[in-house]
Structures are given as structure tokens and as C-alpha cells.
Amino acid sequence: xxxxxxxxxxxxxxxxxxxxxxxxxxxxxxxxxxxxxxxxxxxxxxxxxxxxxxxxxxxxxxxxxxxxxxxxxxxxxxxxxxxxxxxxxxxxxxxxxxxxxxxxxxxxxxxxxxxxxxxxxxxxxxxxxxxxxxxxxxxxxxxxxxxxxxxxxxxxxxxxxxxxxxxxxxxxxxxxxxxxxxxxxxxxxxxxxxxxxxxxxxxxxxxxxxxxxxxxxxxxxxxxxxxxxxxxxxxxxxxxxxxxxxxxxxxxxxxxxxxxxxxxxxxxxxxxxxxxxxxxxxxxxxxx
Amino acid sequence: xxxxxxxxxxxxxxxxxxxxxxxxxxxxxxxxxxxxxxxxxxxxxxxxxxxxxxxxxxxxxxxxxxxxxxxxxxxxxxxxxxxxxxxxxxxxxxxxxxxxxxxxxxxxxxxxxxxxxxxxxxxxxxxxxxxxxxxxxxxxxxxxxxxxxxxxxxxxxxxxxxxxxxxxxxxxxxxxxxxxxxxxxxxxxxxxxxxxxxxxxxxxxxxxxxxxxxxxxxxxxxxxxxxxxxxxxxxxxxxxxxxxxxxxxxxxxxxxxxxxxxxxxxxxxxxxxxxxxxxxxxxxxxxxxxxxxxxxxxxxxxxxxxxxxxxxxxxxxxxxxxxxxxxxxxxxx
Numbered sequence: 001x002x003x004x005x006x007x008x009x010x011x012x013x014x015x016x017x018x019x020x021x022x023x024x025x026x027x028x029x030x031x032x033x034x035x036x037x038x039x040x041x042x043x044x045x046x047x048x049x050x051x052x053x054x055x056x057x058x059x060x061x062x063x064x065x066x067x068x069x070x071x072x073x074x075x076x077x078x079x080x081x082x083x084x085x086x087x088x089x090x091x092x093x094x095x096x097x098x099x100x101x102x103x104x105x106x107x108x109x110x111x112x113x114x115x116x117x118x119x120x121x122x123x124x125x126x127x128x129x130x131x132x133x134x135x136x137x138x139x140x141x142x143x144x145x146x147x148x149x150x151x152x153x154x155x156x157x158x159x160x161x162x163x164x165x166x167x168x169x170x171x172x173x174x175x176x177x178x179x180x181x182x183x184x185x186x187x188x189x190x191x192x193x194x195x196x197x198x199x200x201x202x203x204x205x206x207x208x209x210x211x212x213x214x215x216x217x218x219x220x221x222x223x224x225x226x227x228x229x230x231x232x233x234x235x236x237x238x239x240x241x242x243x244x245x246x247x248x249x250x251x252x253x254x255x256x257x258x259x260x261x262x263x264x265x266x267x268x269x270x271x272x273x274x275x276x277x278x279x280x281x282x283x284x285x286x287x288x
Numbered sequence: 289x290x291x292x293x294x295x296x297x298x299x300x301x302x303x304x305x306x307x308x309x310x311x312x313x314x315x316x317x318x319x320x321x322x323x324x325x326x327x328x329x330x331x332x333x334x335x336x337x338x339x340x341x342x343x344x345x346x347x348x349x350x351x352x353x354x355x356x357x358x359x360x361x362x363x364x365x366x367x368x369x370x371x372x373x374x375x376x377x378x379x380x381x382x383x384x385x386x387x388x389x390x391x392x393x394x395x396x397x398x399x400x401x402x403x404x405x406x407x408x409x410x411x412x413x414x415x416x417x418x419x420x421x422x423x424x425x426x427x428x429x430x431x432x433x434x435x436x437x438x439x440x441x442x443x444x445x446x447x448x449x450x451x452x453x454x455x456x457x458x459x460x461x462x463x464x465x466x467x468x469x470x471x472x473x474x475x476x477x478x479x480x481x482x483x484x485x486x487x488x489x490x491x492x493x494x495x496x497x498x499x500x501x502x503x504x505x506x507x508x509x510x511x512x513x514x515x516x517x518x519x520x521x522x523x524x525x526x527x528x529x530x531x532x533x534x535x536x537x538x539x540x541x542x543x544x545x546x547x548x549x550x551x552x553x554x555x556x557x558x559x560x561x562x563x564x565x566x567x568x569x570x571x572x573x574x575x576x577x578x579x580x581x582x583x584x585x586x587x588x589x590x591x592x593x594x595x596x597x598x599x600x601x602x603x604x605x606x607x608x609x610x611x612x613x614x615x616x617x618x619x620x621x
Contacts (some may be wrong), residue, residue, distance in 0.1 A: 035412040052595040086594050092411035093358055095551055100360070104543060105586035108579040219537065224423060227416045231409075265427040268420050272405050275417070276292045288618070 007138050007253050013142035015249020016149040016227075017166060017211070018120045020204040020244040021222055022229030023156060024099050025199035026241040029230065030173050031193050034095035038103040040223030042198060046072055047204030047214050050121055061121040069202045076195065076198030078130050080191040081193055089176060089189060103219065110216035121209035145207040150242075152200060221264070228271040234281025243282055247274075309612065320463055324456035332459045334568075336527045339466030341544055342564040343520035346469050346557075347513040348545035353513055353555030354477070354485045355509045361422030362517065364402070368425070369395045369518025370525035370536050371435060377445050383456060384445050388522055395518020399511045419539075426537035428498070440532030443525075461523045469516050476512065476616040481505060488500045489555070489612040503565035550589045553599030562600045 233240025257265025300396025372394035
């Protein structure tokens with residue numbers, strides 16, 4: 001029983017991290033109607049940037065975010081302005097293939113800069129601490145990262161619902177042409193969204209880097225988990241992505257209990273079954 | 289993608305021009321067929337790779353350029369075809385060449401089954417969804433002892449042939465697959481299915497209103513392109529003699545197909561031919577630069593998508609209105 005609860009809790013906390021991976025993908029899908037194939041590689045880039053800042057400034061992983069979050073925001077803004085804005089709104093094919101090329105470039109730039117060796121972010125004794133609740137042991141770090149993830153989701157949800165930027169986001173998502181007519185500067189706005197997405201990625205990256213060793217080629221797997229969280233939760237629904245991430249995380253950890261090599265497989269399997277049973281996603285509205 | 293689609297079949301240009309084109313095609317095939325007698329094994333192996341990668345890229349391009357089915361997990365068909373061939377040939381101890389059609393059929397069956405979950409997704413979601421499926425197959429073969437797990441398996445039956453027969457035999461199989469895929473693609477595009485697909489590509493709503501069975505057309509294309517890719521994958525791995533989960537289900541197969549189609553021209557038959565030539569020319573000249581080669585290739589694809597989304601072939605048709613395969617449909621006058 002204790003192992004069951006431990007696995008469940010571990011899965012939920014892993015899932016909260018996947019949800020955070022998926023949040024950015026969900027936003028760019030909702031607002032710009034594009035999937036960024038390089039999403040996973042950008043997560044890995046964030047982890048490498050943290051690692052570099054930690055090395056040079058001699059600080060811990062969370063302190064390194066002070067530099068990495070603004071840096072990632074700028075990278076996102078420039079990337080969207082210079083490159084991605086040229087293909088937004090040109091159907092599904094063009095942005096997909098463009099970001100596919102970007103993903104290959106990014107992976108190889110990382111390999112060239114940081115070698116193919118795996119790295120991880122050292123969080124000192126923070127990553128070792130944990131506590132017991134009625135015989136169930138819970139790690140402090142996963143708990144902290146789950147809380148951070150939930151806070152970011154709540155914040156994003158509030159921003160979309162109540163802020164001026166959020167109103168613009170919803171307007172552009174509903175009808176980009178009309179939104180432009182009433183004065184939304186979509187070029188600049190998309191760049192701000194991608195900047196925000198990459199800032200969220202930076203936060204997710206630091207927790208990912210402490211948890212799991214990463215290498216330049218770890219990106220695509222992160223993209224798949226993010227994608228599954230988004231589709232499983234239902235499109236255009238921020239909290240759906242959160243639930244979707246939790247489901248994938250739980251499925252992976254229980255799968256790993258069945259056979260240690262099959263964790264990700266069970267995540268994929270649950271995704272496929274959910275797709276057949278409920279194509280609109282867990283929280284999505286049924287269409288037609 | 290502003291090709292005008294009409295109900296009339298393409299007008300043949302002139303009987304004389306047609307005969308000339310046919311004679312040229314025959315001559316090219318004839319020259320390619322006698323290659324094993326005049327080249328060394330290294331050249332033959334490279335050409336086997338060129339033909340099979342061309343077939344895979346052409347099948348990808350049929351799906352993406354004509355069916356609107358962008359596949360990032362295209363390696364799943366390569367893997368299923370190659371594993372089907374190796375498993376059938378090793379277990380039944382049959383001549384692997386005789387097993388090639390069975391490998392294609394097995395991949396076709398897999399395509400039928402995989403359509404159930406995949407066709408629930410559209411556009412970019414479909415693209416990434418196929419990648420998830422390919423990953424699942426990779427993990428499954430990685431954990432399956434019967435298929436050799438992580439180490440994969442060799443093609444045992446091939447060891448009973450001498451080196452020349454083996455190489456030449458695989459070369460001819462690859463040639464048949466490359467030319468055959470082109471013929472199949474051209475036949476599809478000139479026939480009813482091609483007409484249906486191009487009408488869907490130009491306007492899905494108009495096509496549906498005119499009575500095109502969209503879902504069926506896409507499903508048929510999915511199964512044909514999947515089988516062709518499986519067959520090409522099987523031949524490609526006859527060449528390397530060993531299948532392993534990580535190589536056979538590697539994203540690199542999709543990446544090659546995507547680069548070739550993007551560089552040559554998506555949604556054309558000529559594009560993949562040009563693209564394959566460009567791709568192998570670049571690879572043979574620059575692959576020794578490692579990461580930098582991939583950075584260059586990726587950047588080239590990005591620049592092509594932005595500056596010339598129609599690829600190299602569009603640069604040619606922009607100047608000269610050529611249509612060597614007779615698959616363009618013009619407005620009836």
C-alpha cells in the first residue's frame with residue numbers, strides 16, 4: 001500500500017513537471033496555432049544555460065534563474081521576431097518543418113558547445129532532503145517543484161483571464177484577422193508570448209536538470225511528453241494541460257514498476273488509449 | 289499550393305515528345321541496371337542507400353505534399369518493414385528477396401491498424417502523434433527478446449550468398465524499389481486518387497461538397513505510402529545486414545525524408561529526385577564535419593522554408609513551365 005501511494009505521489013510530482021513542460025506548447029498552440037518541434041531542445045538549452053551560469057557565478061541552480069529567465073525571454077522574443085513570425089498563420093506544415101530544422105540545428109549547436117556528455121544540476125543537500133508522512137516518504141525537491149508548477153499555472157490562468165495581454169491572447173486565438181483590425185500588433189505580441197513561453201521553460205528546465213541528467217539529444221523526448229500533456233488535457237485549456245501532465249507522469253511511474261525499461265512506453269500507451277476514447281481531451285469540449 | 293484542379297485528365301503534349309520521354313526513361317533504367325558489373329562494392333552500397341532513401345522521401349512527400357498528412361514518425365514504417373523482413377526470413381529460413389513483398393504487406397497492415405488512433409489527430413497534432421507511435425515501437429522492440437532486444441538481429445539467410453551476388457541482388461532490389469515507387473506515385477497522381485487528393489489539398493470544403501470521400505482517399509494513400517516505405521526500409525537494412533531498435537526506429541529517417549522534400553520541393557514528384565541528389569551531394573562532401581554538417585543542413589532547410597517554400601524545383605518551374613511526369617492538371621479551355 002505504501003509503495004502504491006509513494007508511486008502515485010511520485011507520478012503526480014513528475015507529472016507536474018511535465019505539465020510545466022507542456023504549458024509553453026499549449027500557449028503557442030492556442031495563440032499562434034503552431035507546434036514548436038524545438039520545444040524540447042529549448043528546455044535542454046535552458047538546463048545548459050543554468051549549468052553554465054552556475055559554473056561561472058558559483059551559485060546554486062535556483063539563483064542562476066535570476067540570469068537565465070530574462071535571457072531565455074530575450075531568446076524567445078528574438079526567435080519569434082526574426083524567424084517564427086515569418087511562418088505563423090501559413091498553415092500547419094511550414095512552422096512545423098521550420099522548427100524541425102531549428103531542432104536539428106539546436107541539438108548540434110549544444111553538442112558542439114557542451115560536448116555529448118550528460119550533465120546534471122547540483123542542488124546540494126536540497127535534493128537529498130525529504131520527510132515521512134505516515135510511512136510514505138516524500139522528497140522535498142519534487143514537492144517544491146510541484147508547488148512552483150501549480151503556482152505558475154494559476155498565474156498564467158489568471159493572466160489569460162484578467163490581464164490586458166490575456167485579453168489580446170484570447171482575441172488573437174479566436175480570430176487573428178479581427179484582432180489585428182482592432183489594434184493588436186500581432187508581430188510584437190507573438191514575440192512577447194514566445195518570450196513568456198521560454199521564461200516558463202527556463203523554470204521547468206532548472207527543476208528538470210536537478211532531477212534528471214540531460215544531454216544535447218534529450219530534447220525530443222521532452223517534446224513528446226509536453227505534447228502528450230497538451231493533447232490529453234484538451235486544446236485551448238490551460239488547466240487541462242496540468243491534468244494531462246499529471247496523468248502522463250503517473251502512467252510513466254506505474255509503467256516503470258511493471259518493467260523498468262517501459263516507463264515512457266506506458267505514458268505513450270495511456271496517451272493513445274485516451275486519444276481513442278476521448279479525442280477532444282480530458283477537459284476539452286466535444287466538437288460537432 | 290495554388291495548383292488549379294479540374295476534372296479533366298492531363299492533356300498529353302505530343303505523341304512524339306511522349307515517346308522520347310519513355311525512351312529516355314528506359315535508357316536510364318537500362319544503364320542503372322548494369323551498374324553492378326562496372327563499379328566496386330562501395331559505389332553499389334552508396335547507390336542502394338540513394339535509391340532506398342529516395343523511395344522513403346518520395347513516400348513521405350506523397351503523404352505530406354498531396355495528402356496533407358505530415359509525418360514526423362515516418363521511421364515507424366522503415367522499422368516495421370525492416371523488422372518484418374528480418375523476422376520472417378530468419379524464422380522461416382526463406383530467401384530474403386522472396387520475403388520482400390511480405391514485408392511490404394506487413395507494413396501495409398500496420399498502417400491500416402495505426403490509422404485508427406492517428407487519424408483522430410489533424411495537422412501538426414497528427415505529425416507529432418506519429419512520432420509518439422514510432423517511439424512506442426522503438427521501446428517495444430528494445431524490450432522484446434524475440435526480436436533481439438537492444439542488440440537487434442542479423443539477416444542470417446544472406447550469409448549463404450557470395451559477396452557479389454549479395455551486393456548486386458540488393459542493388460537490383462533497391463533499383464526496383466526506387467523506380468517502382470516513382471511509377472506508383474505517378475500512377476496515383478494521374479488517376480482518380482490523385483485527383484481526389486489534389487482537390488482536398490486545394491480546398492477541403494469544396495472537395496467534400498463535390499463528393500470526394502476524403503477520409504477514404506487519405507487512408508488509401510496512408511497504406512500505399514506506408515507499404516512503399518516499409519519495402520524501402522527492408523531493402524535498406526538488407527544492405528546493412530543488421531537491424532537495431534535505435535537505428536531502425538531512429539528519427540534520422542524522417543529527418544532525411546523531410547530535408548529531401550523541403551530542399552527539392554514539397555508536393556511535386558520532381559522535388560524528391562532533385563532533393564535526393566542535393567542531399568547526398570552535401571552528405572558525401574561535408575558529413576566529415578560532424579555536428580557542423582547538421583547545423584548547416586538544418587539552417588539550409590530553414591532558409592529554404594522562408595525564401596523558397598517550394599524548394600529547388602519551384603526555382604526551375606518559375607522560369608520554365610516544364611512537367612516531365614505529366615501530373616499537372618490544367619484548366620480545360
